[in-house]
Amino acid sequence: MCPGSFDPVTNGHLDIIGRCAELYDEVVVAVFVNESKTSLFTVDERREMLAEATEQWANVQVDAFQGLVVDYCQARQIPVIVKGLRAVSDFDYELQMAQMNRGLAGVDTLFMPTNPEYSFLASSLVREISKWGGDVSSLVPPLVCKRLGDRHHGGAV
Numbered sequence: 001m002c003p004g005s006f007d008p009v010t011n012g013h014l015d016i017i018g019r020c021a022e023l024y025d026e027v028v029v030a031v032f033v034n035e036s037k038t039s040l041f042t043v044d045e046r047r048e049m050l051a052e053a054t055e056q057w058a059n060v061q062v063d064a065f066q067g068l069v070v071d072y073c074q075a076r077q078i079p080v081i082v083k084g085l086r087a088v089s090d091f092d093y094e095l096q097m098a099q100m101n102r103g104l105a106g107v108d109t110l111f112m113p114t115n116p117e118y119s120f121l122a123s124s125l126v127r128e129i130s131k132w133g134g135d136v137s138s139l140v141p142p143l144v145c146k147r148l149g150d151r152h153h154g155g156a157v
């Protein structure tokens with residue numbers, strides 16, 4: 001499973017999801033509520049955008065959940081979490097979560113290095129650039145670009 005906030009899904013997320021879809025028979029991408037972050041899109045909106053952006057992979061399912069990632073994995077007998085790593089700076093936090101999740105429920109996490117093309121990419125930057133009228137069309141899929149434009153500027157990005 002690939003858990004995340006996906007607020008909104010970016011081309012960096014899709015790179016990881018697509019590579020997981022080639023490696024695994026089934027992939028679940030789940031939108032989690034991260035209460036330490038303020039969100040631009042509702043969980044339902046994020047889920048809708050993910051579903052549309054991952055349509056090309058028949059073995060990818062999209063879901064949403066509030067609670068612990070490991071509870072979700074245990075309820076659905078999902079044995080592994082895959083997380084993308086953009087840079088060493090992601091590693092501390094991700095290692096801590098991976099060790100906690102393994103300790104809590106025996107669920108392992110595998111790290112996949114992101115394509116270097118996306119190593120600078122973050123949903124928070126996409127939200128900020130779009131808010132101030134910058135062009136995010138190379139960073140997110142077209143449907144997300146449109147939603148960002150609608151949300152911030154009533155149409156134009």
Ligand code: PNS
Pocket residue numbers: 003004005006032033034067068069070096097098100101
């Ligand atoms: O895209 P993000 O914001 O980096 O994703 C973080 C996410 C949603 C994967 C993380 O906040 C998370 O796992 N939230 C669910 C609650 C949980 O399981 N917390 C315990 C982690 S040890």
